[in-house]
Amino acid sequence: MTDPRTWMCLICGWVCDEAVGSPEHGIAPDTRWADVPESWTYPECGARKEDFEMVEI
Numbered sequence: 001m002t003d004p005r006t007w008m009c010l011i012c013g014w015v016c017d018e019a020v021g022s023p024e025h026g027i028a029p030d031t032r033w034a035d036v037p038e039s040w041t042y043p044e045c046g047a048r049k050e051d052f053e054m055v056e057i
Helices: none
Strands: 006-009 015-017 052-055
Touching: none
Parallel strands: none
Antiparallel strands: 006 015, 006 052
């Protein structure tokens, strides 16, 4: 298993840390980005999963 990664929205800059997740947006803590459904969208800006890029912080 790899270390948790951080993903950033290329549209609005919102950051999702796999370790923390985003329960208010349907992503439980410790959920790997690969396990987030392809149909998921970020409700604040409408970004789709494909609109995110892995970043190192």
